[in-house]
Amino acid sequence: MIPRIIVHGGAWKIAEETHADHIAGVHAAAEAGWQILAAGGSALDAVEQAVVMMEDDPTFDAGVGSVLNRAGEIEMDAILMDGRTLKLGAVAAVRGITNPIRLARLIFDDTDHSLLVGEGARRFAEAKGMRLCAQAELTVPREIERFRRLQQMPDYHLAYEFAPDPQGTVGAVAIDAEGHVAAATSTGGAAYKLPGRVGDSPLVGSGAYADDLTGAASATGHGESIMRVVLCKTATDAIGRGMSAQQAAEFAIRTLFERVGGYGGVIVADRHGQVGFAYNTPHMAVAWVEPDGTVRARIKD
Ligand code: ASP
Numbered sequence: 001m002i003p004r005i006i007v008h009g010g011a012w013k014i015a016e017e018t019h020a021d022h023i024a025g026v027h028a029a030a031e032a033g034w035q036i037l038a039a040g041g042s043a044l045d046a047v048e049q050a051v052v053m054m055e056d057d058p059t060f061d062a063g064v065g066s067v068l069n070r071a072g073e074i075e076m077d078a079i080l081m082d083g084r085t086l087k088l089g090a091v092a093a094v095r096g097i098t099n100p101i102r103l104a105r106l107i108f109d110d111t112d113h114s115l116l117v118g119e120g121a122r123r124f125a126e127a128k129g130m131r132l133c134a135q136a137e138l139t140v141p142r143e144i145e146r147f148r149r150l151q152q153m154p155d156y157h158l159a160y161e162f163a164p165d166p167q168g169t170v171g172a173v174a175i176d177a178e179g180h181v182a183a184a185t186s187t188g189g190a191a192y193k194l195p196g197r198v199g200d201s202p203l204v205g206s207g208a209y210a211d212d213l214t215g216a217a218s219a220t221g222h223g224e225s226i227m228r229v230v231l232c233k234t235a236t237d238a239i240g241r242g243m244s245a246q247q248a249a250e251f252a253i254r255t256l257f258e259r260v261g262g263y264g265g266v267i268v269a270d271r272h273g274q275v276g277f278a279y280n281t282p283h284m285a286v287a288w289v290e291p292d293g294t295v296r297a298r299i300k301d
Pocket of ligand 1: 010011168169187188189190198199200201219220221222223224
């Protein structure tokens with residue numbers, strides 16, 4: 001099997017002046033994941049590393065650069081899933097760490113649980129020797145300004161407005177040389193969310209799904225809509241019914257809109273080694289690696 005990887009850096013309307021940063025960020029993440037796959041590494045390691053790169057990049061709404069909630073706090077969600085065993089690790093509403101996807105991996109590797117939330121997740125991170133950080137380390141000026149703007153907009157509703165330019169959740173899906181698939185997603189969530197709000201991203205089947213029998217998917221967009229149609233499982237199930245990765249991505253986004261009027265995007269890798277993506281927002285930052293190792297990135301069709 002020729003390994004493949006595709007990554008995303010969020011959907012929505014991405015401000016023109018940040019397009020170059022988004023392209024550079026997803027390009028670097030796809031390249032990093034590809035290096036692992038090309039050296040014979042696992043899809044699981046590849047998607048984790050790709051997501052770490054984007055969590056560390058302040059361009060994206062994940063790790064450093066995450067959005068602030070209504071109380072001015074950063075609470076992050078992440079998930080990682082292995083298509084070989086259907087095992088997963090996830091965290092929700094975790095504070096004070098730089099890389100939620102690494103914590104999801106520790107839950108995956110070192111516990112018999114699937115999802116840890118809030119203070120318990122943070123304490124587990126500390127017990128495992130992860131570096132804890134102050135919120136200031138995760139906060140970028142762009143998000144302080146957005147928070148102040150949203151405080152002046154009591155009617156702001158993420159579902160129906162593409163302004164004011166939310167930044168992106170990040171995700172990656174891959175298939176390795178042995179034909180195993182994996183998916184990972186990480187986010188600071190929705191701007192100006194209520195404290196304690198958890199979106200689709202860390203929910204298995206919604207923000208990510210991976211099954212060697214079909215394929216893997218990672219989502220971005222309006223979480224409350226995505227979880228209602230279990231978007232990533234909808235995409236991988238469609239592969240099981242005979243669709244290609246591209247057809248499955250388009251089918252999932254059509255379902256999102258037709259069933260619940262939702263907006264978002266999804267990346268997909270199928271068990272045959274094809275990748276695809278679809279979105280119904282103005283933009284989605286995506287990058288993928290062609291079978292010959294060429295990285296391609298784009299933000300709109
Ligand atoms: N899906 C994320 C959430 O609802 C946000 C996004 O992808 O823009 O938390």
